[in-house]
Each structure stands twice: as C-alpha cells, then as structure tokens.
Amino acid sequence: MSELEFLDRTSAMAIGEGWLAASIAPSSPYGSRDTIVRRRFIGGEEGEAVAQARRIARIAERFDLTEMEALRAALARLPDIAPTFARLVVGDALDDAQALALLRFSDAAIELQRMRADFDDLPPCAGDDVERIRALLERGRVGSNAFYLDDAFDADLRAEREGFEEARARFESARGRLERTVAEALGRDARFDEEFIVMRERLVAPLPPGVRVVREAPTYVLCEIDLDEETRVLLERREEAARRVALAEERLRASLAKRVVASSEGLERTMRRLGEFDVALAAAHWTRRFACRPAEISREGGIDIVEGRWLPLQERLESGGGAFVPSSISWSGAAIVTGPNMGGKSVALRTVGFIALCASMGLPVPAQRARLALPPMIRWLGIGPDEERRGGLLSSFAGEAVRLRDAFAALSPRALLLVDEFARTTTPRESFAILVAALHTARARGAEAIAATHLAGVAAAADARHFAVRGLRGIPEATVGGDIDRMLAVLADCMDYRIEEISEDRRESSDALALASLLGVDDEIVSRARAIVKTIAE
C-alpha cells in the first residue's frame, strides 16, 4: 500500500505524522536506511503489528532513558562504512581514511554489543566478522582514535621504508655537505631553507659554485642550493625509494581490502542488524519518554481509546509548563464530538488519528489502553493546507467537497475518517445534511468516522455516539489584555477539556461570546451579540 493511499499530505499534517517521524528518527545512517520504521501494517498483519509493538515496549522497559541515550550516542558515532564497502567490493584498495572508519565502526559495534548484553529483543550487532576486521586493522591503531598504515602490517613495507630512510639520510648528508661549503663561501651559518636570501651588500665576490639564483631583487638575490652530480644521483635514489614505498603501501592497501571483502557477508549482516537495532531503540526511547503502550489490534471494527494523548501538543504544552488532558472515546461506525471553541474537539480527532497511525506502524500508542483495527487509510476532512495550495481557486467549501469526493472514492472497511467541522462555511442546514449523510454512508461502508461539529442534532440524526467537551467554567468577566499567550493561559485555566459521552445535545452555546470577550473583542460588539442571543432565546 502506498504512502499516498494511506495518509495524504493534509491528513499527515493534521495528525502530526511529521512530528512522529522526527521523534522516532534513528541515530545512525544504518537506521536511516532501514525501512522498518516506515512500514505500515495493514489488515491481515495484526499479529506482526502487535508483536513489533510489544517488542518495542519490552526494550523500553529493559533500558531506562539514560541507558537508551547512551546507546543512541554510540549509534550516532558509527561511521557510515556502506560507501567504503561498496567500493571495496568492486575492487578498490582500502585507503587509510576508510581503514580508520572501519576500525571505528568495529569499535562502536563491539561496544554496542557489550551494552546490549544478551537482550534478545535487540538484534546482535557484532559477530565474529566484526571482531576479525578489528583484529585485522588493530596494528594500525594509533592511540585510541587514529590509524596509520604501520610497518607492523607488512615486512615488505617495513623494508621499503627502511630503504627510503637510508636513501634520505644519504641525500641529506650530501646536501648538508654542499650547504656547509656554500655557507663557508658566503660567510654565514649553514642553516638553509629550500630557498634563501643573499644580500648584495654582503656579497664581496660572485656567488660561489653550488648556488642557483631563483630570482633577483635590487638589494638581494633569492637562491637555492644547486645540487652536484653525486647529490643529484642520491636525490634520484631517494625519489626511487619513495616510489617503492608508495608501491608497497598500495600493495598493502589492496591486500587489506581483499581481507575486508572476505568478511563481506558478515559485515553486511552487521550493517543491517545495526539498522534494526537503531530503529527499534529509537522507537523504544520514544515509547518510554511518552509512556506509550501496545494497543490491542482487532480484526473487527470499532475504536476504543482510554486516556489517549496527542503527543505533538502534549510536548508543546509540557515544555511551557502546561499539562495535556487525555481523552477517552469509544465508538463503532460513527461518533460526534461537540463542545466550545478552543475546547479540544479537533485535538480529540487528532488524538484518534495519531493513535491509529502509531498502531499501523507497529508502535506502542500514547493511551492508557486502546483497541482498534489497522486502518487501510486515514483521512482528515476539514479545511486544510490543500486549500491554501490551490491558491484560492476553490472556495473553502469546494475544497472540502473535493476532499470528501476523494476520500469516499477510496473508502474501504475500517478506513478512519476524521471530520473536522466539515462544511462550516456553507449554510447550517446544508452543512448539517451533508455531514449526517457522510456519516451514514461511511458507516454503511464499514469505515470508522468521527466528526467534530458545533451543529446540534447531528448525533441523533446520524445515529452516532455523542461525546462532548465539558467546556468553560468560571469565565472571567473582563478581557485579560492583548498578550495572546496570557489569554491562552487564562483560557486554559477556565476550560475543562475532559470529554464525556452524553445522551443528547445539552448545550445551546459554544461559549463563543465568552471566548470573544476573553480574547479582547470590542465590548460593544460582545454586548450587542449577547443581547441578540437573549432576544432569539426569548
């Protein structure tokens, strides 16, 4: 099943799929390549989804957050050896930077294996092949973190390097002799750089033999030592020795590459397991951090959520010192959520969608308890970013109608529809009618639909369970000033976000006027509106 079919862009944004993806992002390149995290379980895979969620929950129980963060830090230190490995397999020699990466990879994998202990819910991540690679490269280890193509790897390399050192010493000795001769002739000490200055005012005779002029200035000449025949031969021998060292180094690199490739099967297995390890650990860390639990995955219809939380909002509220109020909702077929503006109706829908998304990804869910089927599709029906993307070519209602058309064209049993104040921009009568009709149709096709609305009587007309946000209590009389954060804080204090099932529409108001007053709408407007409401009621 494709990503597009399961969750379109608007729905993904509405329920916080991006937040979830970022929250369970793995630490290492191996985890990022792994596809388990992106896999969606569908109907018929209930057992696999539950097994994966339970495994993640067991990992979250086995390690505390500090331990998991240490493991994740070790994963983050893993160098990405996949490009190196790909090059070695096609016959490249192992270069020294790649050797350092392999050595560090082996160290980190072995350390992770030690930290994993014998906990079977995390895959083993360092077998004999990794140990072999580390042993192979150990002779090049310098200190704890560096690598050098050391003589200890290869007797031939040692011999060539000794030959080079000898050739270099002979050349340096001969050059030193020339420098001393020149220094004596120029009456200066014998410390010469590759190029050196001779001041004209100090020249009492022509430059001595063995000095070559590199360039001239009015007051000085820039010179270098001009090698004699014997020294030139020694220089050639030094360069030849350097070439032999280079060849020996390349032979050794090629030999190391072959030995690494000989362990290719084990290394590939290790990289794959590290990916699984990383993905599972990231999910477990998230699970423990947000106290998530495996859901009961049913093959039957119906959704039952006890104390569910929409984590993107919970995290934001808690970072500001606030608290999220969980919601409990249970229904089969169709349900309605009513309540005041800013009371959490849409959040209740997002919570349901988020929990369904987690369950379909084989993750524990943010709820005290949850039971639901694996949805083949989740759709958010309401005004969303798609309407903005169309650049105003469609009215708000037309945009919603297009989404409704598309959703029902693909609707199948157990699909989840989250209907947020659908058709709010058309007349209340037609809005009521289309909403009730959509809920009836969705239920008839075996889907699960939940709608947030201000319209009265929808639950009864659609034969749907009815949940309501408790709403405002102790509304302050006066506005709290222009600071939006302060207003929201006061609103949060006044609002009872708890959701309860009710048997009939008991509210005649959405507390819109109280909210308008709280948010600082002109007093005259609010007073007149209250008078109008009173007149209509009378």
Added chain:
Amino acid sequence: MEVSDLLLDRATAIGARSVAVVGTGKNVGKTVVMRAIYRAALARGWRVGVTSIGRDGEANDFVDALAKPRLRLAAGTLVAGARGALPRSPALEWCESTDVPSASGTISIVRVRTESEVELVGAPTASGLRACVEKLFACGADFVAIDGAIDRVAALREEDAVIVSCGAAASTSIEAIAAEARALVALLSLPRYEATLEALHVEGALTPMRAAELIATGERRAVVVRDATRVTLRGRALLGALERLQIRVERPLRPIAVTVNSVGRAGSVEPKALLRAVRAAVDLPTVDVFAASAA
C-alpha cells in the same frame, strides 16, 4: 631575532594560538610568510597545525598555473585538509574525518609521519574553518597557521591573529602597494561596535553608493556591519569613507603585522623603500620575510 619570530611574538602577545595570513592579492608572498611562521613555530618546539581557507599551497598556482613556493611539512605536523587533496604516499596518520565539505572532498585531520609536501585545501566557510581549527587543537596542536585569502576574510575567526601580505605582484608602484596595504589593514582593523554608541545597523553590505549617501546626509551615528567582509569599499574609497563615517563591526579581526615582497612577476621595487613606505602607511610592524628585515 628572525623576522618570523617577530611575527610569532606579535601573535602570542595578543594571546592568539592561531595566525592567518591574508594577501592583498595573489603572488604577494603569502605562502613564503606562512612557511616562515610554520618553521619558526617548529623551531620553538611547538606542535603545529596547518590549514587553509579553501584551496592554497599547491605546486602550481591554480589560477595562473605558475610555479608557487612549496609547503613542506615536518613529521608530527597536523593538517586539516580535503581528503581528495591529501597524498596517499607517504602514508599519513588519519586522526579524524569531519563532515566539513570542500571542493576536494570532506576535510580530514591527519598527522604527517614522514616529511612531505602537502597541498593545502581547507574549509572554505567560517564555520568549517572554525571546526577544523578546533579539531587541530583537539588533536594536540599548540599552534595553528592558516593560509588565508583576501576574498575569504569572512572565514577568519576573532581568535586568529591576522598577518597581511602585500607586494609587487600587481603593481611596481611603491605608493600603490602601500595604499593597498593601508586599505586592507584599515578594513581588517574596523573597531568593534560598542552598544553605548548610537548606531545605524546596515543589513547586508555597506556599498560605495550606500556609503556615499550616508556621507552626503552627514550621518553621525556609528554605521554597523556584521564584519569586514560586509564593507565592499576598497582602496581610497574605503579610506575616504573611514574619514567621514564611524564604521563599526560586530565581529572584529586582529591584524598584527604586514609583510612585504618586493619582487613580483611583473617586476620588482626597491625592498627597503617598500618596507619604509608600507610601514609608514600602516600602523603595524612591517617585515620583509625575503630580505629578513623589519621596520
């Protein structure tokens, strides 16, 4: 005292553990100065790290394909260089692979094990350079020498001491060379903006046209830009603007000395006269590394 020791002493006197060499143009002797500082630091027994802002130090000039002075590095020297430009032989000790990008691959930190010539291709960005210098220190360098470039002063760090190199590469007029040096030193010496000053903060660059407008309107406030690279005035235009405007920077640099090179590819000038003229134009110690003299 060797002139290179004088340069090192100036750097250490202001507490700098790193020196960047910036030229007024190409072929003004920057690499020779870099080499002199490098050798002086080695002679003091320091563990030296070297890097470059972008590409420099190659055997032939990348732009004009003429032979350049070489940078031969002693065993023990640490290098922050692009992986693709570091030699395979003689083998280097690989200490760290970074994610810092460059045109020749990501930057690695290596230690020279056998004396060899290395083409320096370093991080081209300020953040990349900062990361590389910090890693060189972390790997044990006591002192870091940075081969800089005039068009990349944005990458310099406040902690670096800056040496300005000028010479007869583009001009054989002593006055012109001295004026170029004076303008570059003035640019690099722009003082830090102090919050007590009434200020006009310039977003983006202070261009010649913008400066002319401010002069014409008699701007008295401090004209504040982020750093010296945001001032696009050069030469006499810059010097003229500095006389009429209080130009300040949020991120100042620390020039400590100027070096001169009297020989250019186009010709040469009289070394002592050049040394005296540049010294008179800039309020900084001035040395001729080629002639081993100072003013």
